[in-house]
Amino acid sequence: EIVLTQSPGTLSLSPGERATLSCRASQTVSSSYLAWYQQKPGQAPRLLIYGAFSRATGIPDRFSGSGSGTDFTLSISRLEPEDFAVYYCQQYGSYWTFGQGTKVEIK
Amino acid sequence: QVQLVQSGVEVKKPGASVKVSCKASGYTFTSYGVSWVRQAPGQGLEWMGWISVYNGNTNYAQKLQGRVTMTTDSSTSTAYMELRSLRSDDTAVYYCARCNSYYYYMDVWGTGTTVTVSS
Numbered sequence: 001e002i003v004l005t006q007s008p009g010t011l012s013l014s015p016g017e018r019a020t021l022s023c024r025a026s027q028t029v030s031s032s033y034l035a036w037y038q039q040k041p042g043q044a045p046r047l048l049i050y051g052a053f054s055r056a057t058g059i060p061d062r063f064s065g066s067g068s069g070t071d072f073t074l075s076i077s078r079l080e081p082e083d084f085a086v087y088y089c090q091q092y093g094s095y096w097t098f099g100q101g102t103k104v105e106i107k
Numbered sequence: 108q109v110q111l112v113q114s115g116v117e118v119k120k121p122g123a124s125v126k127v128s129c130k131a132s133g134y135t136f137t138s139y140g141v142s143w144v145r146q147a148p149g150q151g152l153e154w155m156g157w158i159s160v161y162n163g164n165t166n167y168a169q170k171l172q173g174r175v176t177m178t179t180d181s182s183t184s185t186a187y188m189e190l191r192s193l194r195s196d197d198t199a200v201y202y203c204a205r206c207n208s209y210y211y212y213m214d215v216w217g218t219g220t221t222v223t224v225s226s
Contacts, residue, residue: 001169035212037152044202044216045144045152051210088152092211095168096142096154 002027004089006099012107019076021102023089028069033092036065036074039101040085048087049074079104109133111203111217118223119193126189127220129203134215136184137161140206142213143177143188145199153199157206158186193224 003026013019023034031052037045047056049065052072062077076083084106089099114128129141143155156167158177165177176189186203201220204213 032210033212037213039152044219045204045213046216047212047214050207050212050214056214090152090154090212095166096157096211098144098152098154101151 001095002029002091002093002097004091004097004099006087006089006102008102009100010103010105012105013079014107015079015081017079019074019079019083019104021074021076021087021089021104023067023072023074023099025070025072025091027093029072029091029093031068034065034067034072035090037088037090038083038085039088045088076104081106109205109215111205111215113201113203113217113220116221116223118225121194121224121226123193123224124189124191125193125222126187127201127203127222129186129188129217131184131186131205134205136179137181139208140211141177141179141186142204142206144202144204144213145197146202147196147199150199155188155201157211159208160186161208190222193222195224198222198224 005024007022034052036049039045064075066073086101086103088101112130137160142157158165160179179186203217205215
């Protein structure tokens with residue numbers, strides 16, 4: 001089973017700053033099968049990025065994904081108030097797994 | 108619009124079973140898979156399993172093998188997840204999600220069903 005490790009656990013930033021979230025896999029993951037989700041308290045997760053780079057429908061272009069192999073990154077260019085949330089990476093490789101999440105909180 | 112509406116809150120005793128439904132609308136049900144994901148209180152997301160609506164193939168998380176069964180009913184565009192021999196650590200919010208058939212990401216999520224297991 002592929003284990004995804006996200007870092008940092010918590011990111012404390014101010015609105016307008018850039019956020020960089022990391023997702024490291026225990027084995028190589030196909031870029032086609034790497035996704036990122038955002039979850040706010042009391043809500044279901046929302047798909048942000050699929051195929052490592054592609055934004056889902058309706059996702060603002062301040063969100064971007066990059067990486068390959070075992071190292072993937074979600075970047076938020078300028079944090080808006082609604083971006084403070086928990087972010088999860090997810091992979092598919094016979095089984096699906098999620099990372100443990102990165103909380104982006106207001107500094 | 109595309110949506111997945113799940114069944115309501117469940118409270119069960121240890122050892123019992125629960126069956127959660129997930130009714131899809133706004134898209135061709137058989138063109139996507141359905142994944143089930145749960146989230147224990149204050150914890151992260153845990154993938155439980157996946158079912159192909161097209162042919163009924165399933166893929167379950169190893170830790171739940173033998174206790175979980177996922178099915179679909181194309182006549183009503185509804186997916187089901189049954190979990191047996193419930194334990195207190197099965198207490199969680201359970202989500203269904205539409206799963207892309209080629210790249211396996213989950214692009215539409217259900218409303219969530221809270222399952223509490225308590226004696």
